[in-house]
Amino acid sequence: ILNVEQSPQSLHVQEGDSTNFTCSFPSSNFYALHWYRWETAKSPEALFVMTLNGDEKKKGRISATLNTKEGYSYLYIKGSQPEDSATYLCAFNPGGYNKLIFGAGTRLAVHP
Amino acid sequence: EPEVTQTPSHQVTQMGQEVILRCVPISNHLYFYWYRQILGQKVEFLVSFYNNEISEKSEIFDDQFSVERPDGSNFTLKIRSTKLEDSAMYFCASTQTSGQGVSEQFFGPGTRLTVL
Numbered sequence: 001i002l003n004v005e006q007s008p009q010s011l012h013v014q015e016g017d018s019t020n021f022t023c024s025f026p027s028s029n030f031y032a033l034h035w036y037r038w039e040t041a042k043s044p045e046a047l048f049v050m051t052l053n054g055d056e057k058k059k060g061r062i063s064a065t066l067n068t069k070e071g072y073s074y075l076y077i078k079g080s081q082p083e084d085s086a087t088y089l090c091a092f093n094p095g096g097y098n099k100l101i102f103g104a105g106t107r108l109a110v111h112p
Numbered sequence: 113e114p115e116v117t118q119t120p121s122h123q124v125t126q127m128g129q130e131v132i133l134r135c136v137p138i139s140n141h142l143y144f145y146w147y148r149q150i151l152g153q154k155v156e157f158l159v160s161f162y163n164n165e166i167s168e169k170s171e172i173f174d175d176q177f178s179v180e181r182p183d184g185s186n187f188t189l190k191i192r193s194t195k196l197e198d199s200a201m202y203f204c205a206s207t208q209t210s211g212q213g214v215s216e217q218f219f220g221p222g223t224r225l226t227v228l
Binding site: 004031032034036041042043044045046049051089091093098099100101102103104105 | 115116143145147153154155156157160168170203207214215216217218219220221222
C-alpha cells in the first residue's frame with residue numbers, strides 16, 4: 001500500500017516567522033510529487049509539481065525541495081503572512097494515469 | 113483564468129437514493145478525475161477518465177459508482193444507491209495532458225455530499 005505522510009499535522013506561527021513542513025513518500029516507482037495549497041471552501045491550488053531528485057522550486061515566498069532517493073520533500077514559507085493560512089497538501093504520483101496519492105495535509109495558521 | 117466548476121456545492125440525500133454530482137472541467141483538458149475526502153481522512157483517488165472511458169479506478173469505485181461525459185463539457189459522477197459511508201467531499205479535477213504524472217491537476221471546489 002502506497003502511503004504519504006505529512007508532518008506536522010498543524011502549525012501555528014506568528015506573522016513574519018519562517019516555517020517548513022515535511023512530506024514523506026515511497027521512494028520506489030516515483031514519477032512526481034505535487035504540492036497544493038487549500039483554503040477552506042476553495043479549490044485546492046497547485047503550488048509545485050516536482051520530478052527530479054534534488055529539484056528546488058520557488059514561487060514568491062514559498063519554496064520546495066525534493067529528495068526522491070530517501071523519499072521526502074520539504075515546503076518552506078519565508079516570512080509567513082496571515083494570507084498563507086491554509087492546509088498544505090502533498091500528493092505522490094506513482095506513474096500510470098496520473099492518480100495522486102495524498103497526505104493528510106499540514107494545517108498552517110499565521111497569527112497577526 | 114479558466115477553472116473547474118462543480119455543482120451542487122452541497123447535496124443532502126437519503127440512504128439508498130441515487131445522486132449525480134456534476135463537474136465542468138477546463139475546456140481544453142482531456143483527462144478527468146474524481147477524488148473524495150471523508151471528514152477527518154485523506155483525499156482519496158476514485159477514478160480517472162480519458163477518451164470516454166475509465167483509465168484507472170480505485171477499490172472504492174465499485175459497481176455503485178459510474179462516470180460519464182454526456183456532452184463536450186460536463187463530467188458526472190453517479191452513485192446509484194447511496195450509503196451513509198458515502199458522505200464526503202467529492203472533488204473533480206482535470207489536466208490537459210497525461211504527462212506521466214508531471215501535469216498539474218486543476219481541482220474544483222468540491223461537492224459536499226451528506227447521506228442521511
